[in-house]
Each structure stands twice: as structure tokens, then as C-alpha cells.
Amino acid sequence: MDLGIAGRKAIVCASSRGLGRACAKALAEAGCDVVINGRDRDHLATTADELRRTTDAKIIPVVADVASAEGQQALFEACPEPDILVNNNGGPPPRDFRRLDRQKMIDGVVANMIVAVELIQKAIDPMIAKKFGRIVNITSGSVKMPLGGLDLSSGARAGLTAFLAGVARSVAGSNVTINFLLPGVFETDRLRSYMGTIAKNKGISYENALADRLATVPARRAGNPDELGAACAFLCSAHAGYITGQNLLMDGGVFPGAF
Ligand SMILES: NC(=O)c1ccc[n+]([C@@H]2O[C@H](COP(=O)([O-])OP(=O)(O)OC[C@H]3O[C@@H](n4cnc5c(N)ncnc54)[C@H](OP(=O)(O)O)[C@@H]3O)[C@@H](O)[C@H]2O)c1
Secondary structure: OOOOOOOOEEEEOOOOOHHHHHHHHHHHHOOOEEEEEEOOHHHHHHHHHHHHHHHOOOEEEEEOOOOOHHHHHHHHHHOOOOOEEEEOOOOOOOOOHHHOOHHHHHHHHHHHHHHHHHHHHHHHHHHHHHOOEEEEEEOOHHHOOOOOOOHHHHHHHHHHHHHHHHHHHHHHHHOEEEEEEEEOOEOOHHHHHHHHHHHHHHOOOHHHHHHHHHHOOOOOOOEOHHHHHHHHHHHOOHHHOOOOOOEEEEOOOOOOOOO
16 A cells, blocks of 8 residues: 655654664655664664664654753754654563652653653644644553553553544644554563563562463464554555544553453
8 A cells, every 4th residue: 555655754752672663664665765873872873773773764863862852852842843643661670559759750741741842832733734744642552451460561651542532633624643553562662671670579480480470361472563654554544534533552452451
């Protein structure tokens, strides 16, 4: 399918690895110019080279902490009026909620809620003026179904979802959409580190911890980041203008509700 977005300009935050990288790759394959981002310069440069080699797209790497004002400024200097914004960031480490002090909670809410809102504030008016905008927020399946130790992440992301529910309706008439991708278990560095912590806490091997986790997934496997990237590119496509304010759960069937 031709996604109809060749030549569109995209900012994909936190995209040197994992799910963000997969979104950047799918948008580059669709012909977009893509700003990619991460804090580690070498890693970002390697990813930029790989994406240029495999997609022929214009890839602009921006080394920046997306949570900082300077980082956000650098992203918008590289692409002042994006047609597409994919919000992504690292998530807080798993931690019993009793061990969260006020500063840790504020940091978590900033990272997984406020940063996305700030970036949307910067991107949205030119999108409205151009009558085209696609905003995708990578959140988590934990927005719908709690995950032990990730309460801060779940709460901040649920806050983002509720915040943007109204915003999405207020800009839909200008062909600007705001949607959410809710990953379950995807094979990324984040998953490896999370499963490492679970294994340590339970005193079992990493392999057994992962096997236990995947046994709870009806699909009996972890998701491939490229699957999420493809869904992201579709939500950003010319064909998805009538989909807004939606939460697309990609969890291999874990969430048991019929609706
Ligand atoms: N993988 C899963 O199964 C899963 C499930 C549910 C939710 N999620 C959520 O989805 C998001 C992405 O997860 P992932 O698995 O793709 O993680 P990942 O493999 O750890 O990759 C994270 C990416 O974000 C970048 N990054 C982190 N903090 C950043 C910051 N402050 N500024 C700019 N870039 C930053 C990292 O690069 P640098 O380190 O170089 O900055 C890296 O490119 C996370 O919020 C995670 O909690 C993931």
C-alpha cells in the first residue's frame, strides 16, 4: 500500500533503538524525511547510517535529551514544522510504589506525560494551518492493564491519554490526528533490562523470567518492533485521517476484554 506520505517531514523522538527506531524506519520506508533522536551520539550515528543505507530516505540525527528544553529546541531547529510527530521516551525503571519519592514521581510524570504535551504544543499550530498532521504517542499496554512495579509509568501515560483525548477532538477538523500505540511485550533493550530486573528480584534466570512472561501472551511470542513501526506508519498515513483519539493495543492478545 502506498501510504501517501512520501516527502512528509517527521520527528520521531527517542528513536536510536527499539520501538522508536522501528517507527523511524517505517516512516523512512514510506518516503518521509525523518529526524531521529537519542542521547548517545555514537548509537544515534550508527542508526542514522543504517536507516540511510536501507531506505534511501533523508535521515537527520539530533543528539538530545527529549525531556529537556534545549533538547526539544534542537529537534524543532532540525525540523521546524513537522507533518508527523511520534512521541516516545524512555520509561521509569520498575520499582515498588512505596519506594517512589516525590522527585522520582515528578520525573516520571515529566518523562511520560509532560514532554509529549510540550512537543505537541510546539508542533500543532503549523499542522492545523497546513490541514495535515499526524501525532502518534507510544505509551504502554499498562495504560489499560497494570504491570507490577510500573505504576508510575502507567499513571503518567494514562494521564497523557486522558489529556490528549480532548485535544484530539479539538484539532480533528483540521485533518490533524492524535493516536496512541500501546505495546505489550516487544523485543527491545528495554524489555531485556526489565526482564533482567524481574529475574534478579525473583532469583531466577533471565531465560526463565522471559519464558514465564511469554507464557502469559496468547500469541506465545514477543512482538517484533517492526510490527509496531508498521502500525505507526499506517496511523501517520494519508489513509488514517478518520482515526483519531484511539488507543491501539499491540500485545499479542494479553488484554482479555472483548472491547
Ligand atoms: N519494549 C516493550 O516491550 C515496551 C512495552 C511497553 C511500553 N514500552 C515503552 O515504550 C518506550 C520505548 O521502549 P523501547 O523498548 O523501545 O526502549 P529502548 O529499547 O530502551 O529504547 C529507548 C530509546 O529511547 C532513547 N531515549 C531514552 N531516553 C531518552 C531521552 N531522554 N531523550 C532522547 N532519547 C531517549 C534511547 O536512546 P538513548 O539511551 O541513547 O537516549 C533509545 O533510542 C518506553 O517508554 C517503554 O517504557 C516498551
